[in-house]
Amino acid sequence: MKHRSIILPMVLLLGLYSLQGSLSANDLSEEAAADSYVVLAEKAHLGNGQVIENAMITVVDGRIQQVVANGTPPEGATVVNVAEVTPGLIDANAKIDVMDALLYPQQDPRLTILRALGMEEHYHGGDVCPCGTVCPAVTLHKHDESCLFCGYPEHDPHSHSEDEEIEEADFMEAEARAMAAGVPQASGLVTDQSSEVVPQFLIMDGIDQGSQDFSRLLKEGVTTVYVSPDGSAVIGSRGAMMRTGGPVEKRFMGTGAIKTVVGSDAYRYGTRNRSPFRGFVSIYTRRPDSRMGVGWVFRRAFYDALMRARGLEPIGADKTSEEASTVLQGVLKGEIPMRIQARTGSDIETAFRFAKEFNIPFTLEDPIEAWKRVDLLKKSEIPVVFGPIFDNPSGILAGSSETRNSRLHTVRDLSKAGIPMALSAQDLRGEEGLARQAMLAIRYGVDPSEALRMVTQYPAQLLGVDQEVGTLEPGRRADMIFWNGSPFSALSRIEKVVLGGEISYERN
């Protein structure tokens, strides 16, 4: 954009000379896009529930200047004709390529431990036990050994039927394919596990800003993501908001909420408290063993923060670090937002109970069983990030036992109850990515315009950036998707994705 001062007069000159006004979209060079042009859309879905036919969208300096119906483009203006246009999609709970955990799965902490003990050959990778948990035991015990971790034979990984073995082979194949395509791995944990309370950490420090995952998201129409940490620590790190395209150094948009968990993720992931190597207690040894333990870690962290706020120093080996307390004090004051991941119905109630105890506002993340507690959510007006819609979990969710009671109608029930919520695809891409999640939402009973808002305006409001992105309104960043037909129809495809006024993805 530093050449803008030169390019602007050049474009104007060109416009004066050629005066024909109408160029095909292919002629829309980056330089021209950065300047000013007009999009003529048969239908513009503004993302705020409004649809304008024969819309004219004027883009100046990468921002939307005006949106009018039946407008006539000014003489000499660059004109792009498109079928239908929507704002760029926003995923408010994206799980994205975090370097250490996802790109180098061989650096599994368990492998580090096993190496240190000279037991490397027992490592089989971060397998998921057939019981649905990530069971470290899989790396160690043999057919007739009892498990030190999880009480074999309950979690006996060798008791698969042949059918399951084949499914596992399919799974591995799928995983290998996904890896080849740069998709984050299901086994990757992105939250630091050196302690259960790490709100002072920033997920931004671990994100590979140049990751292929961003271009994949962009291609699927997602222009803004909020990267939320996973649930492997009770009080995890703080999320980050990013653009999915443009110059790498300009992708970071800000730090967000701290991520907390009240479900089983915090004690399912990682190794358990029962010391794995008979007395060898490492930073990978986890403390909570049950939901009760998770609750205690949560409360203790906030009690410590309250004590420190009164000038008292908490005591005990498991006291929260001072840095963590500082952040949690910010949360208690309402300065720093908090997300609670609560998937099951009872976890959702627990989330509300905890929040009430400390009077903390929060955002409910990934409430898979929200259909059980629609009334509670409606009454509280707590914002919700829901998704993906599934009947059998895949991706990151595949290893969780909290996914068994999902319902296809959840998103519709929440929507009809008037709970404006953001829809997320988490780590899923392609045919399960965010655009297709909106398609599924429509299939399962959500009004099409509401489905669009769930992936544009609502997440923008939730993230506090609705003045910046999320709708096609004057002043917003020109993040747009050009569709060849009705958005989210199974038959429509994304022709182009415009980010900040520039065409960042174009279907060949």
Place this chain on the structure above:
Amino acid sequence: MSTLTHKMLIFSVIFSVILLTFGAHSDLQGQSSPKVALTGGKIITVSGAPIDGGTILIEDGIILAVGDGGMAIPYDAMEVDCTGMILAPGFVDAHNPGGLDIPNENLAVAPFVDVFDAIAPSRFFFEEALRNGVTTVHVMQGNNCVVGGVSRVVHPIGLSPDEMTRLPGLALKMSSSPKGGYDRLRHRAELRGVFSEFDRWHSDLSETRYDQESEKNEDLNPLPPEEARAEGKALIREEDLDDRHRHLAYLNDGRLAAWIHCGAATDVAPALDMIEKRGWTGRAVLVLSGDAHVAVNEIAASKVPVVLGADLIHRERDLITGDVEETFIPEVFRKKGVPFAIQVGSSNVLPERYLNYQAARLVRNGLSPEKAMRTITLGAAEICGVADHYGSIEKDKAANIVMWTGDPLEMTSWVQKVWIEGQLAYDREKDARLERLFPEMPEEDAEKSEPLSDDASTDAEPMPAENGESAVDSDAVESGDKEADEAKPEPLNKDKKSQDSEAEPAPAPKPAPEPKPEPAPGIDSGIKGGL
């Protein structure tokens, strides 16, 4: 939409009527299938032009006639009003091991097995197939074999594999890509070994048969072995075939088709070579996965149709640059004019499990909706060799008809009813499992739901945000979190960052009635302050 109680009332009435007439009804079925006339719906025939408000007349499970609204309906036909609905042929699933309890036999070479023994009628797969509009499934073992078993075509209804079966013994599965745990050398050697052993056995048998016949029959002179083998081939009887070689013999004499899995481009040439040398041309199909589509020119030249993997997209990461290149595989074959069928995903990917969604993906990538529809019906039936029975709504074909609530290729459409051979096999109204996963909206809420807002407004003025958040609020929030502000390298609203916002703390959602000032209503949240 009716209330649940209302519906239950209707159901109970219907149910009692059915109970009352049950005896008579089953008698009727015992004698002959009743005539059924499906009237008023839009018929997508696939083989011909669509008919608006057409009529399909079914008798004995066969389509008797297809016509427009003017067609006469026999007095004894049960008329089903399909007005407002779309009638399409049931989908044909060209290749699916999903109906088997285990998709692959452990033995590498097992031409003696038949999927018949492994079809589990109670498998969820068949119920799901019906729900998604699939009426014909070619059940074939998986790709993990050297020489696999024999496939068959089944209906997704019936209590036993026998009841389900429509066409037994359709094709033999083979693979030219290494079975799990094999390398290519061993795999190919074993595959060649199977057929050289068969050829030896077959010629020995021919010679023996000629010798046997010539002993009995005065007219046949004893011949030297070479000639006896040639003459004796025709003398082989069904009872001479042993279990190990029977299906290979069928494959040899044209009674079975050859379906060969190729998991990589390098495995295509050996497969095509085998097809040509062993005379399977015209009844061979390649089941492709991996990057096998790269060998499209060879496949096109051989005129062998293909069945494509569910993924449809091949992703390849450049080893040096790390860039991922995506190829939409059906497009590769469409361009070269190779007939192809597509599979549904067996994975958890929700939409990929629907054949109509897979077809919609074809449309998204440039195929016409008509051709995409044909790919999953008549096209698939042709590749399976069952197009004379299935795949279109035509006279004399099996009456496998699906009633859709809308365009079958749109994900907003649902399968309302399915008739298999003229019998009502599925009714969405009575789908208990779907009702559990996706129940209808209770009435009071349903009434509140608003119509599509597509034509709601052509006003250029932007509507206020959902919960009436004012820009002032947002400004306040934007810089509410000092810490986050420090962290961000690029302020979101540089020009809007005003000092007065410092005075107004971050709004919080309602459940936090803390010493903080008035919380903003609605969605505003959570991470609002953080940005």
